[in-house]
Amino acid sequence: MTEIVDPTIPVVKNLLLLDSEGKRIAVKYFTPDMTSVAAQANYEKSVYAKTARTNARGEAEIIMFDDVVVVYKFLGDLMFYVTGDQDENEVVLYSVLQAFYESINLLLRNAVEKKTVLENLDLVLLAMDEIVDGGLILETDPATVATRVTMRQDGDGSPMSAEAASNPGLVTLSQAFGSIKEQVARSLLK
Amino acid sequence: MAATAQNTLEPLRAGGDKAKDEDMEEELEYSPFYGIEKGAVLQEARVFNEPHVDPRKCQQVITKLLYLLTQGESFTKSEASDVFFSVTKLFQHKDVHLRRMVYLIIKEIIPSSDEVIIITSSLMKDMNSTNDLYRSNAIRVLCRIIDSQMLLQIERYLKQAVVDKSAVVAGAVLAGAIHLAGANAEVIKRWSNEVQEAINSRHPMVQFQAVALMHGLRANDRLAVSKLVTQLVRSNVRSPMAQCLLVRYVAQVIAESQPGVGNETRPFYDFLESCLRHKSEVVIFEAARAICNMRDVTTRELTPAVTVLQLFLSSSKPVLRFAAVRTLNKVAMSHPMAVTNCNIDMESLIADPNRSIATLAITTLLKTGNESSIDRLLKQIGGFMSEIADEFKVVVVEAIKALCLKFPQKYRGLMNFLSNVLREDGGFEYKKSIVDAILQLIREIPEAKEMGLAQLCEFIEDCEFNFLSVQILHLLGEEGPKTKDPARYIRYIYNRVILENATVRAAALSSLARFGAHCPDLRDRVLQLVRRALYDNDDEVRDRATLYLYQLQRAPQGPESVDPQWRIPAKGLEAALTAYLEQTDTEQPFDLASVPEVAAPSPAKAKAKPQGLAAAVAAGMSAAAAPVTQTDEYAEMLKAVPQLAALGPVFKTCAPVQLTEEETEYKVVCVRHVLEGHLVFQFNCTNTVKEQVLEDVSVTVDLADAEEFSEELVLPLEVMPQEGAGQTYVVLARPPGSMALGRFVNILRFRVKEIDPATGEAEEEGYEDEYQLEDTEVVAADYIKPSFTPNFRAAWDALPEESEMVDDYGIGQRDSLQDAVEAVGRILGMQSCEGTDAVPPNARSHTLLLSGTVVGDVQVLVRLAFGIDAQRNVAMKLAVRSESAEVSEAIHAIIQEA
Incomplete structure (x- = not known):
């Protein structure tokens, strides 16, 4: 794990996707302070304990404890968390959180629940990979993240369709992309 | 395996144990990963090696492998390298989605350096592909796995990618470079021109990463950073994230620059202020935060930032409310008046469903509150307290x-x-x-x-809680006998002797004994109560009862012996006792005299740092609390030296002054202790030279410029080992109670003995040497210490009116009244009363009330009326009252000289 040396760069300590009982669905830790599985499990446990009873369904919520700030949002039976240092700009973390849950929402076509997330775990893992790279924020626009996950090139959409037809395994991904455009348009109209 | 997340987080796979299986069945939850097992998945991974791979199937297997990793499973080295080798085969397949998963899993199982070579050619091929996503992902993987040597080989391609027109490619390589810059700054620095071009990118995230990388490369060069900042401030940075970084850089430049004199504006302040009007909340908040955190920020500079944060307070987004209230809370610490405008919004936040926000709001209100609002606030908090968690x-x-x-x-x-x-x-x-x-x-x-x-x-x-009971009983024993009616506490304490467990009983007994010792008229009654404890069923309690009975009745030193004056540091005693118990021969009784009376220099106590909300709220408070403990520590040190302890109590200990440059052979820090009739210079010396022992270390203080003082005593330090520390003292006498001033020239004298590196022994004969130190100066403020006056008006009226001395002074141009108030407060070193150290924003006049004690325990009160005119010239009227006219004069003298 390479560390980001310049202290002025905003750093995301981890992205967590837990289910409604606090169990891991997908997590990614970026900083060297929590590398052991036990430390991570402890951390997830305390985050869950402190947030489970709050209402983060409408607006994303925020909590500060130990030496971290956590922004989080509950969607369906899932909980999305983004952790940063206690001195981090809360609004920056919030934009990462938005990218996190919005992109997954786009990829899963609004069906954000534990079952679909597990069935499409590859998409979720790829989305996390596209948002944060080793703690550094890579992209915060949900639609851009989603197109990159589905391997659509920014701006053009043709070369993949032939392959998709010949390969039934790709259908879900292409469909996902189709719905992304739709939803982006819808969210803009809102 | 013992430490995988499965144990604590119960994943969706069947472990070996039965109970877990039953749980799963009860849940009846469908999961594609139900029953997943590492061994089986590794078997499945063999499909990667088949001649005709099914991309869909392979994707699934990779997902399963990643799932296992996510759940905390780890692969052994050989398992990881097996997976890695079979995954590399998949590069032959054309399926884009499969390729994306291959990239991902390679980043997860980072191959060892000798294996990397297997895939570099495949990745290089992808790097030159026509598909931008292939290129960007290949670059990200490469940046993650290559070492410095390989970086040199492919540098050309990476450098070119920085200016790629595709955002995803440029972003990937910039992000990779930020990670690589730590170890390979020299290589990355050669890309400066390309990075500079990327800063002008149309794409916001590319711009952000380019700015971050550029700064990272220049971070050690202040001049270069300030050039970069100037350039960026002028150019139009479109990306909010990049703008955020720029705000941080500007804040750094401001922090490093000299504070502006008079009303000259800070460099770049206008830029920060303009960022408050940015359309992105990220930037607005970053700028507001930067302004609030500026060193010596003035109220005028704060106002626009506070106004913006006030808007955030009523935002519908909890994140914004939290960010704003946390920042304002911090501002309230130093500039309570600047935040009062937000009080109405703060009060509505007390009911915020987010308890962190509510707590921060309350503590902010408590900091900004004035006397009249306290009662109302307390009422509001009362209801709130029952709803929130302990923390x-x-x-x-x-x-x-x-x-x-x-x-x-x-x-x-x-x-x-x-x-x-x-x-x-x-x-x-x-x-x-x-x-x-x-x-x-x-x-x-x-x-x-x-x-x-x-x-x-x-x-x-x-x-x-025993701990608290014991602590309180001790306090009652100490303070109770000094109150008007000590008898009323006896009942509470004796109840503890009857009702509690042994620890608390023993503590209660000690407390009782002190009442007996200090209140002669209660002694007989206390004795009776103590006697009852003689039949206690706990040894410690009985022992204490017996001891106290003896001390209160028959001890030769009288009842006062109940609380002896300990001159022995507890730490030293503990160490001596441990050493004593480790000896085989315990026939010899332990000798108290064997305990060294000089406290071993204890390493600074690492205080538990407040965390979480407490930290957000406490920042700044701890700074005020620290000197007190330090003073206590010094007092202990002086008490431990018999010759110094004999001089009487210390009136004031001044802040340490360094008498040598940093990083010289000998480091000397001087602490001045003011006593009733003496002045003690404590020189803390550190020998930083490895091969030397210093002996007979002392400081010669030249009194030529300080006629009122006479040297009374010099306590040299016998030996200062290599890389060791120690104290030497110089005691000067002056007429008791006088406020003599002076400047002293100091010379450090010692005998040096070289240490033979071969044997580690010091040579026999050393040589005398001396070392010139900086001068020390005794100023009038040394003789004044802040003291608390709860009711200033009453105390003021109580002092004789004829002692009052009034005079007017002009103190020239100042940034603001707050500035002037702080400056004068610093010079006098007195305690401000009734919160008058905070000046309301835009005030044209202000009254500062100060209270202090002058050496000889003379109380002195100061009333300062400040006024500021349109040209920012500040005038003040100084009125002093004290118990002696001399002291009042002295205070005026301090101001005149300053």
Whole structure:
């Protein structure tokens, strides 16, 4: 794990996707302070304990404890968390959180629940990979993240369709992309 | 395996144990990963090696492998390399989605350096592909796995990618470079031109990463950073994230620049202010935060930032409310008046469903509140306290304590509040914080003592924490006998002797004994109570009872022997006793005289750093608390030296002054202790030279410029080992109670003995040497210490009117009244009263009340009226009252000289 040396760069300590009982669905830790599985499990446990009873369904919520700030949002039976240092700009973390849950929402076509997330775990893992790279924020626009996950090139959409037809395994991904455009348009109209 | 997340987080796979399986069945939850097992998945991974791979199937297997990793499973080295080798085969397949998963899993199982070579050619091929996503992902993987040597080989391609027109490619390589820059700064620096071009990118995230990388490369060069900042401020940075970084850089440049003189504006302040009007919230908040955190920020500079944050307070987004209230809370610490405009919004936040926000709002209100609003606030908080978790309550209690110290007249309401919450349910940490708060208030506010003691008595009647009971009983023993009516505490204490467990009984007995010792008229009754404990079933309690009976009745030193004056540091005693017990021969009785009286230089106590909300709220408060403990430590040090202890109590210990440059062979720090008739220079010397022992170390103080002093005593330091430290003292006498000033030239004298590196022994004969130190100066402020005056008006009226001396002074141009108030406060070194150290924003005049004690325990009060005109010229009227006219004159003299 390479560390980001310049202290002025905003750093995301981890992205967590837990289910409604606090169990891991997908997590990614970026900083060297929590590398052991036990430390991570402890951390997830305390985050869950402190947030489970709050209402983060409408607006994303925020909590500060130990030496971290956590922004989080509950969607369906899932909980999305983004952790940063206690001195981090809360609004920056919030934009990462938005990218996190919005992109997954786009990829899963609004069906954000534990079952679909597990069935499409590859998409979720790829989305996390596209948002944060080793703690550094890579992209915060949900639609851009989603197109990159589905391997659509920014701006053009043709070369993949032939392959998709010949390969039934790709259908879900292409469909996902189709719905992304739709939803982006819808969210803009809102 | 023992430490995988499965154990604690119960994943969706069947472990070996039965109970887990049953759980799963009850849940009846469908999961594609149900029953997943590492061994089986590794078997499945063999499909990668088949001649005709099914991309869909392979994707699934990779997902399963990643799932296992996510759940905390780890692969052994050989398992990982097996997976890696079979995954590399998949590069032959054209399926884009499969390729994306291959990239991902390679980043997860980072191959060892000798394996990397297998895939570099495949990745290089992808790097030159026509598909941007292939290129960007290949670059990200490469940046993650290559070493410095390979970086040199592919540098050309990476450098070219920085200016790629595709955002995803440029972003990937910039992000990779930021990670690589730590170890390979020299290589990455050669890309400066390309990075510079990327800064102008149309795509926001590319711009952000390019700016971050550029700064990272220049971070060690202040000039280069300031050039970059100037360039960026002028150019139009479109990306909000990049703008955010720029705000941080600007804040750094401001922090490093000299504070502006007079009303000259800070460099770049206008830029920060313009960022407050940015369309992105990220930038607005970053700028507001930067302004609030500026060193010596003035009220005028704060105002626009506070206005913006005030808008955030009523945002529908909890994140914004939290960010704003946290920042304002911090501002309230140093500039309470600047935040008062937000009080109405803050009050509505007390009901915020997010308890962190509510707690921060309350503590902010407590900091900005004025005397009249306290009662109303307390009422609001009362209801709130029962709803929040202990960790928040602790924060509120801290804030209440601080408020009470600020407005001592209000102690009644605040103490009542504390005692009410003390009676409610709560954990140990919470109760401890309340008790600590009351203890401190008792110490600082004399009027509050009786009330506080009574509350604590009530509390121990029903206290489940031994630690707190013992602490309180000790305090009762110390303070109780000095109160007007000591008898009233006896009942509470004796109840403990009857009802509690052995630890508390013993403590209660000690407490009783002190009443017996210090209150002669209660002694007989106390003796009777102590006698009853002679038949206690605990050894310690019986022993104490016997000891106290002896001390109170027959001890040759009289009843006072109950609390002996310990000159021996507890640490030293502990060490000596441990050493004694380790000896085989315990026939010899332990000799107290064998305990060294000089406290071994204890490493600075690492205080538990407040975390979470407490940290957000406490920042700044701890700074005020630190010097007190330091003074205590010095007092202990002086007490440990018999010749110094004989001089009497220390009146004031001044802040340490460094007499040598940093990083010289010998480091000397001087601490001045002011005593009634003496002045003690304590020189803390550190020998940083490895191969030398210094002996007979002393400091010669030249008194040519300080006629009123005469040298009384020099205590040299016998030996200072290599890389060791020690103290030497010089005692000067002056007429008791006088405020003699002077400047002293200091020379460090010592004998050097070289150490033979081969044997580690010091040579026999050393040579004398000396070392010129910086001068020390005794100023008038050394003789004044801040003291607490709860009711300034009453104290002022109580002092003789004829001692009052009034004069006017002009103190020239100042940034603001606050500036002037702080400057004068610093010179006099006195305690401000009634929160008058904070000037309301835009005030044209202000009155500062100061209280202090001058050496010889003479009380002195100062009333300072400030006025500022349109040209920012500040004038002040200084009125001093004290118990002696001489002292009043001296205060005026201080101001005249300054």
